Structures are given as C-alpha cells and as structure tokens.
Amino acid sequence: MNDFVIGYYALLIGGSCLAAYYQKRTPFLLLFSLTLASFIMGIIGGEGALWFVTIVAGIIALSAGTSYAFREFLSIVLPRDMARAIRTAPLTASFGIFVVMTYAIAGIFAPVIAPFGEAEVISSAFAPADETMLLGADQLGRDMFSRIIYGARNSVGIALLATFIAFFIGAIAGLMAATKGGWFDQIMGRIVDVVMSIPSIIFALLLLSIFGTSLTTLVIVIGIIYAPRVFRLARAVAGNIVVMDYIEAAKLRGEGTWYLIRKEILPNITAPLIAEFGLEFSFVFLLVAGLSFLGLGIQPPTADWGSMVRENATLVSFGEITPLIPAAAIALLTVAVNFVVDWMLYRSSGLKE
Amino acid sequence: MSESDANTSKKEMLLEIRGLRIEGYSDENWTEIVHGVDLDLHRGEILGLIGESGAGKSTIGLAAMGFTRDGCRISGGSIDFEGMDLTTASPDELASLRGAKIAYVAQSAAASFNPAHRLIDQHTEAPVHYRIKKRLESQEDAMELYHKLRLPNPKEIGFRYPHQVSGGQLQRAMTAMAMACRPDLIIFDEPTTALDVTTQIEVLAAIRDIVDQFNTAAIYITHDLAVVAQMADKIKVMLRGEEVEQAETAKMLEEPEEDYTKSLWSVRSYKRQQKPRPSGTTPVLSVQNVDASYGEIPVLQDVSFDIYAGMTVAVVGESGSGKSTTARCITGLLPPTSGKVLFNGEELPSDYKARSKDQLRQAQMIYQMADTALNPKVKISEIIGRPAYFYRGLRGAELKKRVDELLDLIELEPADYYNRYPPELSGGQKQRIGIARALAANPSFIICDEVTSALDQLVAEGILKLLDRLQKEFNLAYMFITHDLATVRSIADEVVVMRQGKIIEQGPKNEMFTPPHHPYTDLLLSSVPEMDPEWLTTVLEERGVDNIGEGALKKT
Structure with a gap:
C-alpha cells in the first residue's frame, strides 16, 4: 500500500460520503459504485489498474471542464440569438464545437x-x-x-x-x-x-x-x-x-x-x-x-x-x-x-x- | 341563487381547484399563463369553460387531471380530486387516476386514435390495464356503449380501424372509450369543433345523453357559445388566464355581467344587408356545367353558378360535398373533365399552368389554415411584397410604400409587422396577412376557403368586417366557402348549397333563409346550434332520437 492507493480510496470514499450527506443521489451512486469496482480492479490489476481509472477520470473531467468553460465563453462572445442557443446546448455539443474548431485552426x-x-x-x-x-x-x-x-x-x-x-x-x-x-x-x-x-x-x-x-x-x-x-x-x-x-x-x-x-x-x-x-x-x-x-x-x-x-x-x-x-x-x-x-x-x- | 346553492350543496364535491397558477417556459423565463383560478365541480355536473384561444381553457382542463403540457408547470394553488391533492400526488398515483377515474376527450379524434389498432382494442386497453374488467367483458361493454351513443352497427363497428369510420363516429367512439372505466370526470376539449353542423348535433346529443345516464361530471371546453349552452349546467368565462365570471347557464346567457362576456354574446349579431345582382353586366366569374373527378372517382357533377362584381356568394355544405374541389377547378389546380369556367365572359384555360400572368393575378385565394398558408421562414414584408413585385414589377421605395399601404388596409401597424415572421403572429393576424397577400395582386375575385373556421368568434368577426370593408372599397367578388351558416347569414349575398358534388339549391340569401327549403338545406339550417339552452332538446324532439344528423334527411 503506497500513498497513491491510500489517497485514491480516501478520495472516493470521502466523496461518496459527502454526496450521500447532501442527498445527491446520482453522484453518490456513481462514486460509490466506482469505489466498489475499484476494490475488485485493485485486487486483480494492482496499482496499474487504479492509475488507469485515475487517468481516464482525469481526461473526462478535463474535457468536461474545457467544454463548460468554452460554452460560457461562447455565450458571452457570440451575438444574442446564437448565445441563447449555445447556453442551452449540452456539454457534449460544446465539446464537439471545441474540437472542430481546434481541427480547423x-x-x-x-x-x-x-x-x-x-x-x-x-x-x-x-x-x-x-x-x-x-x-x-x-x-x-x-x-x-x-x-x-x-x-x-x-x-x-x-x-x-x-x-x-x-x-x-x-x-x-x-x-x-x-x-x-x-x-x-x-x-x-x-x-x-x-x-x-x-x-x-x-x-x-x-x-x-x-x-x-x-x-x-x-x-x-x-x-x-x-x-x-x-x-x-x-x-x-x-x-x-x-x-x-x-x-x-x-x-x-x-x-x-x-x-x-x-x-x-x-x-x-x-x-x-x-x-x-x-x-x-x-x-x-x-x-x-x-x-x-x-x-x-x-x-x-x-x-x-x-x-x-x-x-x-x-x-x-x-x-x-x-x-x-x-x-x-x-x-x-x-x-x-x-x-x-x-x-x-x-x-x-x-x-x- | 340561494336555491341553486342549496341544490348543489346536496351533491358531493368532486373537483375543487383553488388559486391555480400555471407557468409556461419561453425565452428562458417562466411566465405565468393561468393566474389563480378557482373551480368547483360536483358529481354529475357539467361545467362549460369558454374563452378565446390563449385564454388557458385547455391548460386548466389538463390541470384538472394533474397534467401539464411540455414546458408548463403548476406553480401554485391546489387541485383537490376526491380528497386527493393532484399537485402533490406522485406520478404513480396520478397514472392510476387517469383513464380510470378521469378521462379526456381530445379535439381531433382522428389524431388521438392509433391508426394501427382496431377501435375496440383501444377501447379495452384501459379497463384491462387497471384490471377493472376482463377483455371480453369490456368488449361487450364497449358494444353496449356504442349502442348507447347511437353508432351504427354497434356489434361490428368496434372491429374497424379508425380510418374506416367517419369523423363524427370516431368522436363518439372516443367518448365511448373515455366512458370505458366509468370515470367520475370527463374532460371534453373542443370535441365538436372540427365537425360539420349535421355531425356535430349527433355527437352533442350522444355526449349529453351518456353523461346524463352515468351521472358523470364533465368539463366541457369550447369557444362556441351556442354549443356550451346546450351542454353545460354552469358556464365559466375565461380571458387571458383569468376568470371573467361564472354563473348558471340560463342566467349567464340572459344577463351576463361583465363587458367582455357581453361582447362575446353579441358576436353572432353581426349582419350585412343583402345586395342585389348588378343588372346588365357580365358576371366576374361564371362556372358552367363543371364536372370533375379525382382519378376514376367523380367528385363534381354539373356545377354551375355565377358571381357578380362586388358580391359575395357563399358555398355551403358538409365536408366532402365538393366545396373546395369547386375552388380547385376555378383556380385550375384540378382541371375539370367537362364544362368551363368563364372570367369576365372569357373562357379560362382549365390548367393554371396554361393561364397568363394576368389571369392568375385576377383570381386570388385566402386559405383556411393561416399556419400552412404563410411560409414560416419568410418575412411579412416579403410575403406581401412578392405579388406586388411579381405582377407589377414594383421595387425599392415603391414596393415598400405598397407593402405599408397593404398593412394599413388590413389594420396592422406597418412599422411593427414589416420585419416579423408568421410564427410570431396570432391566428387572426396571420389570416389578415393572408388577406393582404391576396390584395397585393389587385385581384377582382377572391376565393375565401373557410377563412374564419379556425378562428375564435371575436377574431372571426373582425376578419369578416375587414373582408366586407375591402369588398366595398375595391368592388371585389368573393366566393365564400364555409360550413358555418352563421357566417353565411352575416356576410353572403347569394348562397349555393352543395351536397355530394351536386348543387342542391341556390339563390339570394334572404330567399334561402326563408322556408320552404330543400330538405337538405333545411337540415343544415336547423342543425346550427342556437343560444337557447333548450334548443338541442327541441330539435331532438322534432327529429326523434334515432334520426338526428343525416338520418333525419333519409326519413323525409
């Protein structure tokens, strides 16, 4: 057991408890089932599997964050009509627009x-x-x-x-x-x-x-x-x-x-x-x-x-x-x-x- | 008042709505569309809910089931149904109420039935689902209900598919379906608005009968006052999400208190003097011995009538009688198989593609559904300006002046409407734009195809007055297609009655409205609901319960 593994489980369990306390149903279910799955993955795949989970979660969080910021950015920069359409768009759409723009550039x-x-x-x-x-x-x-x-x-x-x-x-x-x-x-x-x-x-x-x-x-x-x-x-x-x-x-x-x-x-x-x-x-x-x-x-x-x-x-x-x-x-x-x-x-x- | 109070208090309270507020979502904001409405309904009582479109009638009707349309929410108040508050009830509890204890009859039965299943299978769905009855038991019950609603062949009709029965029969089958679980409350949302007068009377009689027999309470939503007068025990008038007033039917009809109600009541009194035919002129339009068919099926037989300048000829008849087909023959969309159409004495080519630009310009059309008659993606200025540009080559400042002029003519402020799109307008405003588009071509003849039947009475009256004014101003000839005899009475000079592709009777209005009539004309005339609450009862007595609608004609 090294620091990473301890930190990993501590974060997941802490997060689950917080979600449960504030009665956030979906985040709690997500976090806690991830915790349970991690126990099994940790036993089978060792530390490597946990790193993999961390990186995937990190990438998803990063893309979601980028998409969110990008959507807010667009809704401020664009003219009113388009801004309104953008504001109600799902995160996936703003992620898509972001990627397409990157490719275009x-x-x-x-x-x-x-x-x-x-x-x-x-x-x-x-x-x-x-x-x-x-x-x-x-x-x-x-x-x-x-x-x-x-x-x-x-x-x-x-x-x-x-x-x-x-x-x-x-x-x-x-x-x-x-x-x-x-x-x-x-x-x-x-x-x-x-x-x-x-x-x-x-x-x-x-x-x-x-x-x-x-x-x-x-x-x-x-x-x-x-x-x-x-x-x-x-x-x-x-x-x-x-x-x-x-x-x-x-x-x-x-x-x-x-x-x-x-x-x-x-x-x-x-x-x-x-x-x-x-x-x-x-x-x-x-x-x-x-x-x-x-x-x-x-x-x-x-x-x-x-x-x-x-x-x-x-x-x-x-x-x-x-x-x-x-x-x-x-x-x-x-x-x-x-x-x-x-x-x-x-x-x-x-x-x- | 005290007497009726004592009367109703004996009955058990079924539905009690207090301070109901409903909000709708638009432009990222919640705006209130129903502002605190109270409503009481006792067992076996029928409440008529009337008002123009947008008054929140249907919204309240649906809320009585604890349901709101997409993009709406109940923001305040309580809906108490048999001691259960529907605003706080869980989706499961609501689901078990709907269909079983509260049923809903929609305006368009054709759109509400699933075309892929037989009527009786859709009928038995709810009772079987709620385990109230076994399938076979429920089928027998359906036949019983069909019989009570006086549908032809009650034992057999249920095994047909929705497209195999007529509109009026479908509406009755839908009422039967709503009765399937013997609900305590049925909500009728404009059940007869889309029907002809002769069919409407059948449906009205059937609904009133069955509601009476099973002591069911009902909320009857409509914008037709004469209809609600036949059906309801008490009437509630709505305006922009607020209650205007409520009273017992008889009292409401005789002495309405509020100005708005009075204005609603007076709509039907608009009447124009009948004009005689101008002597010594050729008719603007003359239809001579026209036959037409869709493929092999003949739809028009030997249709002839004349329309003179400055006159309105109303073509009446139930749906399928060939009114609109006649219009299609005149415009050239459906070339007649024989006979001819003369315009100012000259024969028009039978196909519109062979007509000259000027011939096309002379005859314009105004459509029933302003929603489909105006392109939603084209600006108002372009819609009205296009004919002016197309026929007269106006452009730039001249074109703008012409468009402004036309908008003035139809009583809309040019600056406000110039750059707007049709979906931003109300039904009446859209219909006015349709009129302006027809006028933009400087025609001498306009076909009005059921122009008011999709509109509320107040709005419809405005359109009729406008058409009348324009007729005087430009000496226009109108061919007015309608199934609403009240409209005919108010605007027509001459009347042509059609049935099954043939002209039954024609002549000046006053002559047509005084007996003796052709039996079919008589049937049409006597089927128009009147404001007298006893009207339906009287008509039923005259015709006998089994011979209402078409049946009355076959007997004579």
Whole structure:
C-alpha cells in the first residue's frame, strides 16, 4: 500500500460520503459504485489498474471542464440569438464545437504550427520522440507531429470538399424531384437506387481504378457516391413542404420551379440538411481515410491520416502507439462532429423535454 | 341563487381547484399563463369553460387531471380530486387516476386514435390495464356503449380501424372509450369543433345523453357559445388566464355581467344587408356545367353558378360535398373533365399552368389554415411584397410604400409587422396577412376557403368586417366557402348549397333563409346550434332520437 492507493480510496470514499450527506443521489451512486469496482480492479490489476481509472477520470473531467468553460465563453462572445442557443446546448455539443474548431485552426494554420514540412526527412526511420520531434519520426524519418497537423488540412479539406459536392448535387436533384414530381422524380429515384445498391467503398475502388487517383477524381467520385443519400433526405423533407398551402399559393401566382425551391422550400429544410451535412461529413471522412489506407486515396508524400496509419502499422507490433495517433485523430473528429450533429438534430426536430 | 346553492350543496364535491397558477417556459423565463383560478365541480355536473384561444381553457382542463403540457408547470394553488391533492400526488398515483377515474376527450379524434389498432382494442386497453374488467367483458361493454351513443352497427363497428369510420363516429367512439372505466370526470376539449353542423348535433346529443345516464361530471371546453349552452349546467368565462365570471347557464346567457362576456354574446349579431345582382353586366366569374373527378372517382357533377362584381356568394355544405374541389377547378389546380369556367365572359384555360400572368393575378385565394398558408421562414414584408413585385414589377421605395399601404388596409401597424415572421403572429393576424397577400395582386375575385373556421368568434368577426370593408372599397367578388351558416347569414349575398358534388339549391340569401327549403338545406339550417339552452332538446324532439344528423334527411 503506497500513498497513491491510500489517497485514491480516501478520495472516493470521502466523496461518496459527502454526496450521500447532501442527498445527491446520482453522484453518490456513481462514486460509490466506482469505489466498489475499484476494490475488485485493485485486487486483480494492482496499482496499474487504479492509475488507469485515475487517468481516464482525469481526461473526462478535463474535457468536461474545457467544454463548460468554452460554452460560457461562447455565450458571452457570440451575438444574442446564437448565445441563447449555445447556453442551452449540452456539454457534449460544446465539446464537439471545441474540437472542430481546434481541427480547423490546425488545418488553416498548418504551415505556421508545424515545425517541419510534411515531406521533409529530418531523421532516421522510426526515430523515437525527442525535444525536436514531439511524437517521433515515421517510416521515412519525417516528423510525425508535423504530418498530423498537415493531415488535418489534407484529409479534412478533401472530405469537406467532397461533402459539399455531394450536397450540391443531391440537394438540388432532391428538391427538383420533390417540386416537379412525375417522370423526373421517377428517373432520379431509380438512378439513386442503382447507385445506392453498390457498397460505397467497392464502388469507389472501381471508379478510382478506372479514372485514376488524382485529387480531383477522388473528390468528385466520393461526391457522386454520397449524393444519393442527400437526394433521398432532401426529397423526403421537401415532400412535406411541397404540399403546404403557401406552395400552392406561390404556384397559383405563377412562380417558377427555381423560385419555389430557393425562396419557399429551402429556408424550411435547412435545419435537417445541415444536420445531415455533419453526419455525411463523418462518413465521407471515414471513406477518404479508408481509401488512403488501401492506397487509392490521397497519394504520398502528401500527409494524410488514413495512409499514415497504414505506413506506420508495423510499429504497433513493437508496442509503440505512434500509428494509433492519426487513427485517434480520425476517431476524435468523427465523435466531435456527431456530438454537434446530435445537438442540431435535437434542435431541428423541435424535441423539448 | 340561494336555491341553486342549496341544490348543489346536496351533491358531493368532486373537483375543487383553488388559486391555480400555471407557468409556461419561453425565452428562458417562466411566465405565468393561468393566474389563480378557482373551480368547483360536483358529481354529475357539467361545467362549460369558454374563452378565446390563449385564454388557458385547455391548460386548466389538463390541470384538472394533474397534467401539464411540455414546458408548463403548476406553480401554485391546489387541485383537490376526491380528497386527493393532484399537485402533490406522485406520478404513480396520478397514472392510476387517469383513464380510470378521469378521462379526456381530445379535439381531433382522428389524431388521438392509433391508426394501427382496431377501435375496440383501444377501447379495452384501459379497463384491462387497471384490471377493472376482463377483455371480453369490456368488449361487450364497449358494444353496449356504442349502442348507447347511437353508432351504427354497434356489434361490428368496434372491429374497424379508425380510418374506416367517419369523423363524427370516431368522436363518439372516443367518448365511448373515455366512458370505458366509468370515470367520475370527463374532460371534453373542443370535441365538436372540427365537425360539420349535421355531425356535430349527433355527437352533442350522444355526449349529453351518456353523461346524463352515468351521472358523470364533465368539463366541457369550447369557444362556441351556442354549443356550451346546450351542454353545460354552469358556464365559466375565461380571458387571458383569468376568470371573467361564472354563473348558471340560463342566467349567464340572459344577463351576463361583465363587458367582455357581453361582447362575446353579441358576436353572432353581426349582419350585412343583402345586395342585389348588378343588372346588365357580365358576371366576374361564371362556372358552367363543371364536372370533375379525382382519378376514376367523380367528385363534381354539373356545377354551375355565377358571381357578380362586388358580391359575395357563399358555398355551403358538409365536408366532402365538393366545396373546395369547386375552388380547385376555378383556380385550375384540378382541371375539370367537362364544362368551363368563364372570367369576365372569357373562357379560362382549365390548367393554371396554361393561364397568363394576368389571369392568375385576377383570381386570388385566402386559405383556411393561416399556419400552412404563410411560409414560416419568410418575412411579412416579403410575403406581401412578392405579388406586388411579381405582377407589377414594383421595387425599392415603391414596393415598400405598397407593402405599408397593404398593412394599413388590413389594420396592422406597418412599422411593427414589416420585419416579423408568421410564427410570431396570432391566428387572426396571420389570416389578415393572408388577406393582404391576396390584395397585393389587385385581384377582382377572391376565393375565401373557410377563412374564419379556425378562428375564435371575436377574431372571426373582425376578419369578416375587414373582408366586407375591402369588398366595398375595391368592388371585389368573393366566393365564400364555409360550413358555418352563421357566417353565411352575416356576410353572403347569394348562397349555393352543395351536397355530394351536386348543387342542391341556390339563390339570394334572404330567399334561402326563408322556408320552404330543400330538405337538405333545411337540415343544415336547423342543425346550427342556437343560444337557447333548450334548443338541442327541441330539435331532438322534432327529429326523434334515432334520426338526428343525416338520418333525419333519409326519413323525409
């Protein structure tokens, strides 16, 4: 029994007692069940297991604290309407916004933040971390940290662009189909069915091996593969709007299809479309990473998280976690985006507790 | 007063609400919406709760079950139901009360029934859940109740799905469902508002009968005074979450004390002089021998009528009679299969897409539901300004001037409404914006599709007066679609009665409202509730208990 273990249990038990005394039901149950679980973990896993629990709890507490402070910060800085929306947002949402903003800053200011260039070889292969290289070197001796920062720019940028293309094609086609109906709707619907019936990664591999793997083709191919999902959503949501009396009134006024779409329908479906944008972005991002991992995505020497995982995969067998860092970057962004999307979906669906 | 006091004190007190305060959550603040209301209800007594929308009627009705809508909370007072305070009762205790001892009948039966289950399965749910009855026993009881509520084929109707029965039958089935556990208290929240007069009378008679038979207490919420006069023992008038006054029904109707109540009572007296047809002019709109069908099903047969400039033609009939379909034929949304529509003597292309911009401009439409007729994401200025820009090419300062002018016309202050969005407005204000949008096109003919039926009587009267003023000012022709004969009486010059896609009778208003009528017109007219509390009883005596509503027609 060393000081850490004693302190650990003392803190948990003390906390439980305080919570029980002040009749805080949920914190008490949480703390005390953690205490009981720690007894078992301590017996089986020894001090290491307790350290693990402490670190995980610390990370959660840190993120929660950051999110809380960030939310308060936003609600003070932003204009009134947005501030009100932010203040009622859950902590997960502000955590999501925080992470997305961090990625955006890393991507935009990559050349300033990264100490070395993305293709710059500065040491031997797989060199361990030292003062100049925060995360060590990759299989060619390039700085891992710099490549991750640049990766934010490349991977996220491409995913964003592809999602935009998917939305542009899908939303316009969907809105046209909903407004026009009839044969146009039928034809678009069947085309979409065909595209959706082929698994996306296989379809992407097929198209990329036919048209080559330049950045432009990559973005367009992914955009086309993901457009059908947007089409279906846009058509479904717009379908509910098209039957409204105000659309009938506009039609009877003699307005054209383009006016109907732009001025009457689009403002009413932006909320679900934005929420879908976040969700699609995550999928597109994972597809880009997956394609890079397979060697058909972003080509070397451009830094990209997907290919970085593949290139450094051998290190895992030596007990190093370096290749997992780009993977973690992907995971964190996906989770963060989904947190924000969840919140937006909640707001747009008008669900109130 | 002392006599009635002595009378009621003999009865057992069932529900006692004292100083009830309810708050609603909006803009991060709790604002009080019900300000300390008292309410007493004895066993077997019916209390009518009336007031315009937003008066807190439904909120109080729900609170009587110890329930508040999402975003509301009870902030003060007590609700005492059979000695149990519902404000402090636990969720479990409340759950065991609801359905078993207190039941609720909602406005829209169609929305309240689960479309995926048979009526009788939904009926037996509560008794089986509370273990009051076995399933089979409860089914037999349901058939008995269906019989008492005079539903056709009581043995069989329960095994249908909600979409297989008509609106009025559904509302009665819902009342039967509320009676399933023989509750002590039923809350009726505008149960007949969405129904036609002929159906309404059936439901009213059925409800009154069954409540009487089982000595159930009821709170009857409505904004229709004539309806509440038939149903209630006493009436409580509400305004903005406060009680205005309360009295026995007869006393309340004869000598209301407060000014607000008097204003409510006088609404129905608004009446306009009937105008004769202008001689020697062609009608603005002439519908000639129009037939129309939805796919294979014919909905209109040989419909013809004329509308002259400056006149209002009311098209009446129950739902499904083809009123709105006629409007769709005129606007060109549903091209007729035969017959033609003339506008100032010229034939209009049957499809709206083939009509010229000017032809479209001349005929405008005002919709029933202002909520769905105005785009919630478009500013008022844009909604009204668009037709002015679209048809006349006004822009900039000229357009703004025109919008201000239109807002003035509909009696809304331009500076206050210019930049607002439809959801920020009340129902009456929205309907006014709908009128302004129609006017913005400088039309000569406007179709008003049930424009007042979603509004309270006071607000509806304001809209009718506005429409009347505009008609005089711009010599507009109106086609007024409605099922409310009180509206017809107050605003129409000529009346067209429709039934099952055919015109039954048409002519000047005064002629139509004096006997002899066509039997169907007669049925419609005599089904409109009157302020006399004895009205329903008299009508029932005349028609016989089994032949109310449609049945009365088949007999003759």
